[in-house]
Amino acid sequence: MRELKISDMIQKLRKSKKLTQSQLANYVGVSVTAVSKWENDLSYPDITLLPILAAIFEVSIDKLFSYNLSSNGADIIKKIKKNFEEEAKEYDNRISKLIPCYEQMIHSMVSVIPFDQNDSIKVIDLGAGTGNVSKVIKDKFKNAKITCLDISRNMTEMAKLKLYGYSGVKYEIEDFYSYNFKEKYNVIVSSLSLHHLATDDDKKNFFKKIYDSLYDEGVFYNLDLVLGSNNIIQDLYISKWKAFMCKSINYEEVNNRWMRKYYEEDSPSKLIDQVHWMENIGFKNVDILFKYFNYAVYGGMK
Amino acid sequence: MRELKISDMIQKLRKSKKLTQSQLANYVGVSVTAVSKWENDLSYPDITLLPILAAIFEVSIDKLFSYNLSSNGADIIKKIKKNFEEEAKEYDNRISKLIPCYEQMIHSMVSVIPFDQNDSIKVIDLGAGTGNVSKVIKDKFKNAKITCLDISRNMTEMAKLKLYGYSGVKYEIEDFYSYNFKEKYNVIVSSLSLHHLATDDDKKNFFKKIYDSLYDEGVFYNLDLVLGSNNIIQDLYISKWKAFMCKSINYEEVNNRWMRKYYEEDSPSKLIDQVHWMENIGFKNVDILFKYFNYAVYGGMK
Numbered sequence: 001m002r003e004l005k006i007s008d009m010i011q012k013l014r015k016s017k018k019l020t021q022s023q024l025a026n027y028v029g030v031s032v033t034a035v036s037k038w039e040n041d042l043s044y045p046d047i048t049l050l051p052i053l054a055a056i057f058e059v060s061i062d063k064l065f066s067y068n069l070s071s072n073g074a075d076i077i078k079k080i081k082k083n084f085e086e087e088a089k090e091y092d093n094r095i096s097k098l099i100p101c102y103e104q105m106i107h108s109m110v111s112v113i114p115f116d117q118n119d120s121i122k123v124i125d126l127g128a129g130t131g132n133v134s135k136v137i138k139d140k141f142k143n144a145k146i147t148c149l150d151i152s153r154n155m156t157e158m159a160k161l162k163l164y165g166y167s168g169v170k171y172e173i174e175d176f177y178s179y180n181f182k183e184k185y186n187v188i189v190s191s192l193s194l195h196h197l198a199t200d201d202d203k204k205n206f207f208k209k210i211y212d213s214l215y216d217e218g219v220f221y222n223l224d225l226v227l228g229s230n231n232i233i234q235d236l237y238i239s240k241w242k243a244f245m246c247k248s249i250n251y252e253e254v255n256n257r258w259m260r261k262y263y264e265e266d267s268p269s270k271l272i273d274q275v276h277w278m279e280n281i282g283f284k285n286v287d288i289l290f291k292y293f294n295y296a297v298y299g300g301m302k
Numbered sequence: 303m304r305e306l307k308i309s310d311m312i313q314k315l316r317k318s319k320k321l322t323q324s325q326l327a328n329y330v331g332v333s334v335t336a337v338s339k340w341e342n343d344l345s346y347p348d349i350t351l352l353p354i355l356a357a358i359f360e361v362s363i364d365k366l367f368s369y370n371l372s373s374n375g376a377d378i379i380k381k382i383k384k385n386f387e388e389e390a391k392e393y394d395n396r397i398s399k400l401i402p403c404y405e406q407m408i409h410s411m412v413s414v415i416p417f418d419q420n421d422s423i424k425v426i427d428l429g430a431g432t433g434n435v436s437k438v439i440k441d442k443f444k445n446a447k448i449t450c451l452d453i454s455r456n457m458t459e460m461a462k463l464k465l466y467g468y469s470g471v472k473y474e475i476e477d478f479y480s481y482n483f484k485e486k487y488n489v490i491v492s493s494l495s496l497h498h499l500a501t502d503d504d505k506k507n508f509f510k511k512i513y514d515s516l517y518d519e520g521v522f523y524n525l526d527l528v529l530g531s532n533n534i535i536q537d538l539y540i541s542k543w544k545a546f547m548c549k550s551i552n553y554e555e556v557n558n559r560w561m562r563k564y565y566e567e568d569s570p571s572k573l574i575d576q577v578h579w580m581e582n583i584g585f586k587n588v589d590i591l592f593k594y595f596n597y598a599v600y601g602g603m604k
Contacts, residue, residue: 108595111538229589230603236413236591272589275577287531287574289538291593293410301532 007041009064013057014039027056088130088158095132097248098258099192100241100292106191108289109221109297110136113187117141121186124149124213126176127193131159133223137189138166144187151175177206181213188214191223195268203269204277211281214302220283221299225262226271228294237294271296309343311366315359316341330354390432390460397434399550400560401494402543402594408493410591411523411599412438415489419443423488426451426515428478429495433461435525439491440468446489453477479508483515490516493525497570505571506579513583516604522585523601527564528573530596539596573598 014024014035021035028035028049037043045053054061096102110133115121120143125134128148137144145168150156156171163169172179176190177197188210197203210220228234238259245254271288275298278286283300290297316326316337323337330337330351339345347355356363398404412435417423422445427436430450439446447470452458458473465471474481478492479499490512499505512522530536540561547556573590577600580588585602592599 108538108542111541112535114532114534228591229587230416232416233414233587233589233591236410239413240410270589272577275574285531285535287535287572288590288593288598289530289535290595291590291598293592296590296593 005066006044006064007039009066010035010045010053011039013059013064017057019056024056028052088161091130091155091158092132095192098245100244100295101290105223105290105292105295105297106133106136109133109189109191109223109299110140112219112221112289113137113141114217114219114301115141115186118143119186120145122183122215123147123187123189124181124185126179126188126190127151127196128159128171129155129191129193131162133189133191134159134169135162135166137187138163138169144168146170147172149174149176149179177202181209184213184215184218186215186218188218188220189222190220192225194222195225195266198267200269200273203274204281207274207277207283208281211283211302216302219299219301220278221289221297223295223297225266225268225294226274226296227268229270229272234294240293241295268294271298274298307368308346308366309341311368312337312347312355313341315361315366319359321358326358329358390463393432393457393460394434397494400547402546402597403592407525407592407594407597407599408435408438411435411491411493411525411601412442414521414523414591415439415443416519416521416603417443417488420445421488422447424485424517425449425489425491426483426487428481428490428492429453429498430461430473431457431493431495433464435491435493436461436471437464437468439489440465440471446470448472449474451476451478451481479504483511486515486517486520488517488520490520490522491524492522494527496524497527497568500569502571502575505576506583509576509579509585510583513585513604518604521601521603522580523591523599525597525599527568527570527596528576528598529570531572531574536596542595543597570596573600576600 014021019027021039022032025032025035028045030049034043034045038045050061050064054064057064113121117140119141121141122145123134123137123141124147125131125137126149128134128150129152131148134146134148137146147170148156148159148163149172150159151174153173156173160171176193194203194206197206207220214220228237242254242259245258249258271291275286275288278298278300283302286298286300288296288298316323321329323341324334327334327337330347332351336345336347340347352363352366356366359366401407415423419442421443423443424447425436425439425443426449427433427439428451430436430452431454433450436448436450439448449472450458450461450465451474452461453476455475458475462473478495496505496508499508509522516522530539544556544561547560551560573593577588577590580600580602585604588600588602590598590600
């Protein structure tokens, strides 16, 4: 519970109205002990009493809280932003400890977007999260119109903060899988999201949906968790991933938190299968740009 | 020309035989000036005269050179080894500046060899070079029988040195492309070599030859330079490769030496095409283990 500086104001306003604690208690309909507690900062008035208190004192509720929109408002927004910034920083800091070559993979994905830097390309970022990919795109393609789609309101707030001041960015809070693509795009990107689609068929269908939502010559690139083509390869991948995480996270946390989360929540598919699905759907120039064992950047052109 | 300490010995032996310079010159069939020059360290006797000189002095040729097999021999071998070691070290040091993630790629390739560590697997390393891959295989598979195949005698000497003390390694100096596989293998590996095959068809045919030379369930993995699936991707690859080299080599050398060498000598093919060729030939579990832009580790199982 945040600390509220209301006790002094109640006492001051009561005295300016020449009321005793007992009189105020009677007007408001609480015990005299309650009023005493408010004024001694031992409890706060129930929220439903605030308009009554304001009316009795003939002040705004803002006044009760010593709240001034133009000064405190900016302060509070600043504080909220700071909290979000810290959370976003914490999120981004964590992600770089969990995902090898994260920055490099994002940049490789953005580097192969085959448009002129001044083109007004239409982009959708599926599972935009805290906006890391969208930001790199906006930094390169100033005139890009980006839709950041994510199921998490919190993540989207962080993305808004990260992309504060960038124009041409809109946000939609929705599950990308059930998302109804209303328009076509030049670029569809996704990062660390599609492995949440539960089955191979879900992914195959979703790739088709993506293909259909691209303009001709448009591109789709995905940065994601993938499986190796057999158990021996997959074992190598997991051991390399664990070794990477253990560089900055202790072994118990890697096993009990992150690997457990992986086995419980993630449904990656074999990279080689995904390459075939893309090719069968009609994607051209399908390629794997970057692969660090169980992480890959791959995609193609319509 | 290495310095030879022979002058004192000739003079000493001539005097012990009580011969003048002129007499020795007559016996050997050279001018007296020549003998004088030998004894004053101004020239060496022609190599063809060494047996004659030894015969006249009734000593071994070793004696002429003050050479003692058991002491000097070991010294000389040690010296040669040291030279080779420095050259090999220089080669390996250079390779790690030219090829991103080189060690990691080799280890990923060896990690997915699907045999028990004690199995007497038969392995051939095509373009074995200085033996980097073979050494990692021998370190894991003690009983592996490895053939190191390379066109370069010098590289092979370095490989011999690197694998000195390992049993079950044999060396063949031959061009791998025209190599006649006489037996079958459990494991065929290759590193930084197959891109020398000039055309896509050469590589396709060679993959078939490799497939035919594997036992069932045997594996083929290749660590190599590859092309991106279109120009935009390829440009990204080249820029990332240059950026990597420029971390330890100056820009002029990168451009004028290594990039020139790349454009003049190397004939990489698209990774995605190579994946398809392998699959069409019949390889199972084809996968890309690792990819750092224009470098990849990929292969499959028979």
